[in-house]
Amino acid sequence: MSVRARSCDTSHRSCQSHKSPWNGFTRFMSRLPSGSEDNICDNDNNDKNIKSIRRSVTGSMANGNEKEGHVLVLYTGGTIGMMRNEQGVLVPLANAFVKNLRKYPQLHDREYAEKRFGAMGPLVLPVTATDSRRVVYNVLEYSNLCDSSNMTMDEWIRIANDIKESYERFDGFVVLHGTDTLSYTASALSFMLEALGKTVILTGSQVPIFDARSDGLENFLASLVIAANYNIPEVCVFFGTNLLRGNRTSKASATSFEAFQSPNFSSLATANIKIEVDYCLIFRPCSMEKFYVHASLNRNVGLLRLFPSITSDLVKVFLQPPIEGVVLQSYGTGNVPTNRDDIIEELYAATKRGVIIVNITQCSTGCVSDAYEAGKLLQKAGVISGFDMTPEAALTKLAYVLSKDWDTETKRQMMQTNLRGELTAGRPLAIQDWDLVEAVARSLRLSSTVELQELGSILFPAMLNAAVMRRDVMKLESLRGYGADISQANADGRTALHIACCEGDMKVVQRLLKMGANVHIKDRFDRTPLTDAIEYDHHEIIRVLLQCGAHLHGDAVLISERMCAAATVGNTKRLQSYLLAGADLSQKNFSGRTPLHFAALHDRMETTEFLLENGADPHCVDMLGETAADLAETMRAAGAARLLAPFKQNGVCND
Numbered sequence: 001m002s003v004r005a006r007s008c009d010t011s012h013r014s015c016q017s018h019k020s021p022w023n024g025f026t027r028f029m030s031r032l033p034s035g036s037e038d039n040i041c042d043n044d045n046n047d048k049n050i051k052s053i054r055r056s057v058t059g060s061m062a063n064g065n066e067k068e069g070h071v072l073v074l075y076t077g078g079t080i081g082m083m084r085n086e087q088g089v090l091v092p093l094a095n096a097f098v099k100n101l102r103k104y105p106q107l108h109d110r111e112y113a114e115k116r117f118g119a120m121g122p123l124v125l126p127v128t129a130t131d132s133r134r135v136v137y138n139v140l141e142y143s144n145l146c147d148s149s150n151m152t153m154d155e156w157i158r159i160a161n162d163i164k165e166s167y168e169r170f171d172g173f174v175v176l177h178g179t180d181t182l183s184y185t186a187s188a189l190s191f192m193l194e195a196l197g198k199t200v201i202l203t204g205s206q207v208p209i210f211d212a213r214s215d216g217l218e219n220f221l222a223s224l225v226i227a228a229n230y231n232i233p234e235v236c237v238f239f240g241t242n243l244l245r246g247n248r249t250s251k252a253s254a255t256s257f258e259a260f261q262s263p264n265f266s267s268l269a270t271a272n273i274k275i276e277v278d279y280c281l282i283f284r285p286c287s288m289e290k291f292y293v294h295a296s297l298n299r300n301v302g303l304l305r306l307f308p309s310i311t312s313d314l315v316k317v318f319l320q321p322p323i324e325g326v327v328l329q330s331y332g333t334g335n336v337p338t339n340r341d342d343i344i345e346e347l348y349a350a351t352k353r354g355v356i357i358v359n360i361t362q363c364s365t366g367c368v369s370d371a372y373e374a375g376k377l378l379q380k381a382g383v384i385s386g387f388d389m390t391p392e393a394a395l396t397k398l399a400y401v402l403s404k405d406w407d408t409e410t411k412r413q414m415m416q417t418n419l420r421g422e423l424t425a426g427r428p429l430a431i432q433d434w435d436l437v438e439a440v441a442r443s444l445r446l447s448s449t450v451e452l453q454e455l456g457s458i459l460f461p462a463m464l465n466a467a468v469m470r471r472d473v474m475k476l477e478s479l480r481g482y483g484a485d486i487s488q489a490n491a492d493g494r495t496a497l498h499i500a501c502c503e504g505d506m507k508v509v510q511r512l513l514k515m516g517a518n519v520h521i522k523d524r525f526d527r528t529p530l531t532d533a534i535e536y537d538h539h540e541i542i543r544v545l546l547q548c549g550a551h552l553h554g555d556a557v558l559i560s561e562r563m564c565a566a567a568t569v570g571n572t573k574r575l576q577s578y579l580l581a582g583a584d585l586s587q588k589n590f591s592g593r594t595p596l597h598f599a600a601l602h603d604r605m606e607t608t609e610f611l612l613e614n615g616a617d618p619h620c621v622d623m624l625g626e627t628a629a630d631l632a633e634t635m636r637a638a639g640a641a642r643l644l645a646p647f648k649q650n651g652v653c654n655d
């Protein structure tokens with residue numbers, strides 16, 4: 001079976017067709033100067049937009065103590081951003097959202113933002129008492145703000161592609177979306193965003209955010225804070241006080257502020273005074289792959305809900321080509337009438353033709369099973385179990401699975417496999433999984449669930465790190481069996497993968513990655529596992545991390561400072577590490593100097609050679625207008641001067 005997606009065993013722009021990821025955006029409203037707010041809808045402006053994001057993400061230098069989390073907000077429409085027109089009717093108003101956000105002190109710390117990024121830079125949240133990173137966010141407004149009842153698969157693909165375009169430049173993503181079809185979009189995205197390593201949160205509101213009494217403000221703020229501060233590599237829905245797994249949600253109320261329910265799966269996090277994440281529940285992709293988007297869906301899918309006296313003619317017509325996949329909503333635990341051979345025959349005929357029929361329950365909670373004869377009949381007719389999937393998840397999963405290049409049997413299997421935490425098929429988490437923590441808890445006379453969880457969050461990172469230090473892969477496995485989250489951080493925000501990348505044992509690193517360890521987590525010093533692998537020059541590990549989607553992050557000028565320091569002492573191996581990780585060897589430091597300037601200045605011949613061979617720009621001039629060759633000459637660095645002589649000419653600034 002050639003299948004790329006694997007699961008952990010523990011578990012708008014306009015509503016038009018999609019052309020290019022950037023096509024149809026208004027632009028980064030939070031970046032352009034006022035007065036230049038015309039729509040940017042054509043492909044020619046893609047580069048402009050991307051450069052605009054880069055500038056706004058980097059900004060001027062932070063003082064180094066201020067930690068920031070960068071979030072991209074995709075504003076697709078929905079009630080949350082709507083305003084009342086003269087008739088008092090709610091309508092989306094183009095180009096108004098960001099302007100209004102800037103006026104709200106809870107949503108924008110103007111003083112900090114202007115000092116750091118200038119007047120029309122990105123938006124910045126005020127510091128929160130409980131979360132460590134400042135949230136810096138850009139808003140990408142879709143040019144045709146969409147009531148979500150108008151959403152189609154084209155918009156899902158568009159959102160997925162937009163996340164792909166900016167994936168490496170942001171720590172997390174918030175999608176502002178109408179509530180009506182939000183669960184469909186969240187479910188679809190959960191499948192389309194493959195090997196996701198960052199947090200994507202969909203939210204909206206029942207009342208517009210700028211109304212005096214609105215749920216929008218809380219929903220938006222909490223989503224931003226979670227996306228910037230917590231590593232929850234899933235597509236989630238935030239509403240009320242709960243962060244839910246997106247593909248487990250359904251809209252449950254047209255009026256309540258708690259509009260979404262997750263009937264068969266607990267909240268991933270709750271936002272009360274503190275944001276409390278239940279890390280044991282996080283679904284972590286275990287494939288050693290880089291993030292990518294599966295940007296096609298099969299539209300020949302449908303939802304068929306049984307009801308008493310349904311005619312076999314209706315079932316027959318429904319199952320006719322071009323239909324390729326059907327979610328059948330049966331009664332209770334998956335039952336169909338036992339006295340309706342006519343319906344069973346139609347279902348059987350369709351599955352024989354290759355139509356995939358997935359059985360889920362009409363009840364809002366629970367799972368289908370073959371406990372009754374009524375359920376067994378479906379199995380015999382070739383209908384497969386959808387376990388406890390929501391209708392939204394089952395339908396979008398069908399559209400995803402059917403668009404894959406797999407044979408029919410593989411597609412049927414994948415529908416019954418837990419791909420993104422959307423279904424519960426195996427053994428539920430048993431209480432014994434907590435044995436280890438419980439034993440310690442008993443001796444400390446702790447008993448409540450909260451105490452147990454807190455103890456787990458203290459013990460597990462320490463035990464995981466000890467296992468990494470001992471290179472004990474078996475121990476890592478057994479700790480996960482006990483319920484440890486493989487990406488749980490210690491007090492310094494460091495995970496087992498950080499330690500393993502310093503230690504340099506490839507087997508341990510690979511094991512951790514296969515167990516779902518996340519490559520994007522930043523510790524208290526803003527270091528990712530990739531930073532550690534670079535600074536310990538573990539080249540093979542750098543390669544594996546990149547293969548799993550890791551990338552350099554942070555200010556390019558600071559990265560240059562580190563490369564310049566390496567060039568100064570002739571540490572060519574370190575420069576190799578940076579090169580492998582994707583750094584630009586010609587990147588200037590604060591003085592406009594490149595690593596080549598320093599290699600020349602200190603007459604590091606081997607390093608100079610390496611830099612020249614690997615494309616470092618010898619014509620680059622520093623702030624004083626000097627090239628590397630000029631410096632070598634001034635310093636009488638004979639070896640470097642000889643190597644650089646062929647390039648001795650007027651320098652060109654390569655900004």
Ligand code: ASP
Pocket residue numbers: 077078079080146147148149177178179180181204205206
């Ligand atoms: N009709 C709106 C929509 O789904 C409702 C909402 O945003 O809550 O776009």
